[in-house]
Amino acid sequence: MSTAPTANFLPEFERVAAHLPGDARVTERRRAALARFATSGFPSQRDEAWRYTSTAGLARRQHSVAIDAQISLERARAALAAAGAWNGPQCVFVDGIHRADLSGAVAAAGLRIRPLAAAVAEDGRIDERFAGWGAGECSPMIALNAAFAADGVVIDIADGAKHTDPLRLLFVMTADVRGRAVFPRVIVSVGQGSGLIMVEQYVGESAADGFTNTVTQIHAGEGAQVTHYRLQDESPKAYHVGNLIVSQERGSEVVSHSLSFGALMARQDIHVMLRGPESSVTLNGLYMAEGRQHVDHHTRIDHFEPGTRSEEYYKGILGGHGRGVFNGKVVVHPHAIKTDAQQSNRNLLLSKDAEIDTKPELEIYADDVKCAHGATVGQLDEDALFYLRSRGLEESAARALLTYAFAGDVLGRLGIPRLREDLAARIAGRLPGAAEFLEAV
Amino acid sequence: MTMLSIRNLHAAVEGKPILKGLNLEVRAGEVHAIMGPNGSGKSTLAHVLSGRDAYEVTEGSILFEGKDLLAMSPEERAREGVFLAFQYPVEIPGVNNVYMLKAALNAVRRHRGEAPLDAVDFLKLIKEKAMLVQMDERFLSRAVNEGFSGGEKKRNEILQMAVLEPKLALLDETDSGLDIDALRVVANGVNQLRRSDRAIVMITHYQRLLEHIVPDFVHVLAGGRIVKSGGRDLAVTLEERGYDWLKDEAA
Structure with missing residues (x-):
């Protein structure tokens, strides 16, 4: 028996294995993971x-x-309301389990959406794409997800199908059970020349102290366009670990927005593989931590082919004893000439006890590439603060206004207006004094 | 009625005394000019009046409408009706000019017990005021002072003054960095804001601003004190003779 820290997950597996979807072969895969x-x-x-x-x-x-996921419709609806209104198609998960009664029908030409558990049952064995992760040399967190994934969603978009109405996947963590652990798996395959806009949103009831360990895999076919939003605003007692794994074919364009506000500890890994020539990815991010919150983004972009482009734009706002981590790794492989990789990480520290560790990591094995990175850590501009106060703004309002302004350009990059408004309110809600200027906005 | 009363003001920056017993009385409706050579303490006076915390008042008092100005925070001073037009207006990326002005005006209005203006009334007001300083409307929706030329920044200061309608306006080197056309526009804006219940104190190194905004009183600040006061003729004398002849009086 290994002495590696595994908490109680080995006995937990024996308790729940029979309830997890998939046949004996899937169970074997789970055991391997x-x-x-x-x-x-x-x-x-x-x-x-x-x-x-x-x-x-x-x-x-x-x-x-x-x-x-045995919570009443009433409570689930309250949680949905707190997550922000959504008029478009959505899939709702409570404690990681799909709730058809809350989700509403999603139908569009060339679009196939199935809850993971249903997809497994339908195919008689789990989707190969799912089974492929969790074996071999993947991270322990991904392996843990592969072992326990009870539900999630499989999205398939046929070639040439442009799906422009944003699809939301909403994950609600309840406070029913202490130490709740959920393992959603999202598998997305976007066909040649197709498009998808999707939002993954993670929220929790205020007392929820659960552990979310989620894995999302996206495959973007040739010339596909995918925009992926990830909004993590779980309760401040929660633990959240997320992995986003993106694989891109020739000429595909992927934009990822990672917006992280909640949880006591939040860790987001994003791994993008630019496997096709002329494929491009943009990674935008905004993270906030206050109190004792800890938020960590680790991104890795592999440029495998010529003419691939990546742009990374992350901002962090850290107050109280909050701590942020940003690690941006870019690997330009020998074959990937004419790569263009830009990275920027800017941080605002609002208190003397807040902390950020930011690190760019560039590994370049090809010639004729353009790579640049920049990281900054700063505080609110005292001159600007005084200027605003001298015009009559309360000091807290002036601080809120400047902090909000710092986040403003990341918000400006969000292409869904209702999401932008929702985020503006979430940010303002975390800034004392924001009410005074928000009425002006 | 006396609006501003400065008595025996001593102030220091990083322990170094700059103002050394300054006295000044300003009544409603008056326009005062405070002139003086570099290093005489002009900017320190402006900063002390606006409440900048790097400036330490070691002695003396400042009363604004009978209230202790030094006991007020910068925002309280603004709400009470003191306005400083900055020598170097600050650029604030990401903060829209209109939003800042609306937040500022409504903070002042709340303090006065007036209802906040709604978006429609506010836009109407601000467009009207922008004409006063011939400011293009597109500057209104840009970030505060970001990428503005020197002249645009100074116009923006006067626009803010026009919107906030202070009782006492302090203009700190408002003419610096302005060409003659921009100076005329800014001065014209200020002149339109002259009122019998409003006082204006201009702090300036050069006499040329006073050709456009004609003061009722001119004071010479040297060595941290006002060493000479007079009418607008004094400014003309200073222009002709410079400040040197007054240094003996300061000593």
């Missing part, structure tokens, strides 16, 4: 990729893996 997790356990801070982010809180607790 669990074994992979058991070997390494939760990552330690000796692991370079987790140097600034501790998993001790996760390793210490008793987890309770969710296999059903």
Whole structure:
């Protein structure tokens, strides 16, 4: 028996395995993934990729893996309302389990959306794309997701089908059980010349202290256009680990927005593989931490082919004892001439106890490439603060206005107006004094 | 009625005394000019009046309408009706000029017990005021002072003054960095804001501003004190003779 920290996940697997979707072959795959997790356990801070982010809180607790979602429609609706109105198509998950009664029908030509559990049952065995992750040398967090994924969604878009109405996947964590652990898996395949706009949103009831470990895989076919929004605003007691894995074919364009506000500990890994020539990716991000919150973004972009482009634009706002981590790795492989990779990470520290660790990592093995990166850490401009106060603004309002302005250009990059408004309100809601100027906005 | 009463004001920056016993009385409706050579303490006076915290008042008092101005925060001073037009207006990327002005005006109105203006009334007001300084409307929706030329920044200051309607306006080197056309526009805007219940204090190194905004009183600040006061003729004398002849009086 390994001494690696695995909390109670090995016995939990025996408890829930029979309830997880998939036949015996799938169960074998799950066991293999669990074994992979058991070997390494939760990552330690000796692991370079987790140097600034501790998993001790996760390793210490008793987890309770969710296999059903038994909350009343009434409570679920309250949680939905708190998540912000949504008129478009959506899939709702409660404690990681799909709730058809809350989701509404999603129908469009060339678009196929199936809850993961249903997709597994339908195919008689789990989707190969799903099974492919979690085996081999993947991260322990992804392996853990592969072992326990009880539900999620499989989205397939046929070649040439442009789906322009944003699709929302809403994940609600309840406060029913202490130490709730949920493992959603989202598998997206966008066909040649197709388009998809999707929003993954994670929220929780205010007392929810659960652990969300989610994996999203996106495959963008030749010339496909995908915009992926990820809004994490879980309760401040929650643990959130997310992996976004993107694979792109020739000429495809992917835009990712990662907006992280909630959870006690939030870790987001984004791995983009530019496998086709002339493919491009934009990674936008905004993270906020206050109190004792910890938010970590690790991104990695692999430029495998010539003429590939990446642009990364991340901003962080850290107050109280909040701590942020940003690690932006870009690898330009030998074959990938004419790569253009730009990276920017700017941070605003609002208190003397707030902290940010930001690190660009560029590995360039090709000639004739254009790569640039920049990271800044600053505070609110005292001259600007005084200027606003001298015009009659309360100091807290002046601080809020300047902080809001710092986040403004990231918000400006969001292409869905209702999401932009919702985020503006979320940011303002976290800034004391914001009410005074928001009425003006 | 006395609006501003400065008595025996001593102020220091980083422990170094700059103002050394300054006295000044300003009544409603008056326009005062405070002139003086570089390093005489002109900017320090403006900063102390606006409440900048790097400036330490070591002695003396400032009363605004009988209230202790030094006990007020910068925002309280603004709400009470003190306005400083900055020598170097600050650029604030990401903060829309209109939003800032609306937040400022409504903060002042709330303080006065008036209802906040709604968006429609506010836009009407601001467009009207923008004409006063011949400011193009597209500057209104840009970030505060960002990428503005020197002249545009100074016009923006006077626009803010026009919107906030202060009782006491302090113009700190408002003519600096302006060409003659821009100076005329800015001065014209200020002149239209002269009222019997409003006082204006101009702080300036050069006499040329006073050709456009004619003061009732001129004071010479040297060595941290006002060493000479007079009418507008004094400014003309200063233009002809410079400040040197007054240095003996300061000593």
